[in-house]
């Protein structure tokens with residue numbers, strides 16, 4: 001696993017966006033061979049999306065031949081609800097870039113048969129050739145997508161019941177009323193994320209420090225589902241200093257020394 005420590009949220013977002021942009025440019029996608037990008041929601045990737053929009057508007061990258069698959073969606077929340085992940089993605093990203101509507105895939109949490117919806121999603125990912133780069137964030141309990149603590153690390157797309165913790169964390173988007181937060185979601189599995197050719201997680205702020213410590217310092221554990229990334233051949237975490245406050249000093253120092261030696265922070269910050 002590669003851990004990139006940036007000074008703050010803005011630097012983290014810029015680094016992550018430039019990294020994703022560089023992957024797309026190198027891939028040189030075509031209609032026959034599109035780049036397949038996995039997309040998260042949440043406040044963490046907002047800066048990353050803003051930077052990608054900027055690069056697109058400046059003509060430095062194109063999403064014409066990019067196919068996306070979102071991580072998750074609430075069950076029984078109308079698509080047009082401002083807090084649905086459909087709304088989030090179009091408002092914060094897709095409406096501002098040159099992506100084709102037919103290339104966007106988001107789970108339908110209102111499908112009549114949720115199990116079939118999930119199975120079909122996995123099939124569509126497979127038909128698209130698999131995910132080239134899965135971007136993601138983590139919850140304060142170390143969950144990835146909506147794979148709550150205790151989820152199988154081999155799981156595929158399915159219905160998940162949200163933990164009280166996650167419902168409480170997300171109630172800020174629903175008038176701070178836990179009763180308004182959907183209790184279930186459709187989510188890609190940890191196994192779906194792990195099957196991507198590369199994974200890039202953005203982790204920022206002190207609220208994620210405990211999760212980051214458990215995801216990096218300790219072993220792979222289904223109670224901190226993002227820790228499965230330790231088993232991925234191309235797993236990247238880009239975080240800010242604030243998220244590192246609970247890391248072991250030796251872990252922190254190792255990754256800092258490594259990135260200074262490799263110059264990887266500057267390399268990507270200066271890329272576009």
Ligand code: GLP
Nearest residue numbers: 040042043044137138139145146
């Ligand atoms: C939700 C999403 C996750 C996201 C997490 C953290 O649970 N399903 O994909 O990583 O929230 O969100 P935030 O970035 O707002 O802290």
